[in-house]
Amino acid sequence: SIVYRTQPQSLDDLQAxxxxxxxxxxxxxxxxxxxxxxxxxxxxxxxxxxxxxQAYSDEGNFL
Structure with a gap:
């Protein structure tokens, strides 16, 4: 939510x-x-x- 409060203007803006x-x-x-x-x-x-x-589900364990 912090990153997309407003639309990034460029890829560099998004990365920053x-x-x-x-x-x-x-x-x-x-x-x-x-x-x-x-x-x-x-x-x-x-x-x-x-x-x-799937392995967790098979054993009844969850992440």
Whole structure:
């Protein structure tokens, strides 16, 4: 929502807005996102590259 408050005027403007929005994120949120991504990658390995959501669904677990 921060990025698209108004229509970006160019690709450079869009990129700058995304970078600014990222820079405003609290470090805690960034750390949690990295942790979740790492767990997701580990899960991909666990299910031999199958669809992660499907593998979780098959086991009754959800992301």
């Amino acid at each position: 807005r995304i970078q600014d929005a990222f820079n405003q994120l609290p470090q805690e949120i960034i750390d949690r996102a990295i942790d979740c991504y790492q767990r997701r990658l580990e899960r991909c390995i666990d299910v031999d590259g199958r669809n992660v959501e």
